[in-house]
Amino acid sequence: MTRVAIIGAHGKVAQQLMRILYDQGDDFVGIVRNDEHAEDVYRFGGEGLLLDIEREDADAIARAVAGNDAIVFAAGAGPGSGPERKATVDFEGSVKSQRAAQQAGVSRFIQVSAMGVDDPVAAGSDESWAAYVAAKRDADAELRRTALDWTILRPGSLTLEEGNGLVTVGDRLPSGSIPREDVARVIVAALAAPSTIRAQFELTSGPTPIEEALAGLGTREHERTGGRE
Template sequence: MARVAIIGAHGKIGQQLMRELYDNGDDFVGVARGEEHAEDIFRLGGEGVMLDLERTDATTLADAIRGCDAMVFTAGAGPDSGVERKRTVDYGASVLSIEAAKAAGIRRFVQVSAAGVDTPADAGRGEQWVAYVEAKRDADAALRESGLDWTILRPTALTNDEGTGRVEIAPAVEHGSIPRADVAAAVVAVLENEGTIGEQWELTGGSTPVSEAIASLIA
């Protein structure tokens, strides 16, 4: 049984991840911004910690997650947020979480990013999109350079469809879509397989069971 710290636990992927961990028999500490969100985490079987990632520091976050075996960063500012919050949440909160993981003695760190962010963003999609792509790209670079036991998962377009348990995972995949539930299942599978440390993959909907798809990449 593992104890996992989830940064962004009340987000849509975070909620799916909590259900996956609960079904898997794992404990989790969910970090969320509001008291109501923390109560929702408790109802899903975990420990809720109320912290605003834009207004806290690494020491406070480390104290809240100390004793966990792994950290999953799946926080994001959301599609309706402005350029500034893309930087403070999608990038800044990730760097804060890396610092907190180190301070708490947590070496395992899985980050949910986005497919294609190493390619220059299409400015025609607007400044918010450019800021989002740059924030995710820079957060991934910071994690790769952190010295932690990292894995980066970069899903294509996310949907709220029911999970299929089947995916395509590779260093790069064709543009497509994937249910958030399947991203959460991939996070759990990655956490269970030390062979995924130091790997960065894109994932999208596919025909291969999650665990098999991951095993095929590290065989």
């Protein structure tokens, strides 16, 4: 049995994740920033923990995640937020959580990022969009520099449709979408798939069963490095 700390646990991906973890008998701590959301985490079958990642430092987050087997960073400032909160949630919140993971000795860290964030932002883009892309890009870069057993998921547009467990993964994919339920399934599968450790990949709906798609990541990494790493 695994015990997972979910940061941003009341988010729409995270709620799907809590449902799947509960169904397969895993424990989880859901980190949220208001009382009602903590109660919802209990309703999902986990432990709700109040902590605002913008207000608290890495030490406080480390205390919250200690004793878990893995951390899933699923927080985000959300579509209505301006550039400042992209920086304080999507970038600083992630980096503080990465430090917390190291302090608490929780080596497995799964980050929900977004497709295409290493690409230059189109001229004339909205200021919030540019800040969002930079925050995700820079948080991912910080995570890759750590010694954590990280996985960076970069999904396309997220939908609220029912998932079907079929995906495409790759370094760079044509733009596409994916149900949040399938992103949650990929997170759960990644927790059990060593091929996803120190792997970053884009993710959309596609033709391949999730376990098969993730197993292929290890093969591709092996081909790239000639088995030297």
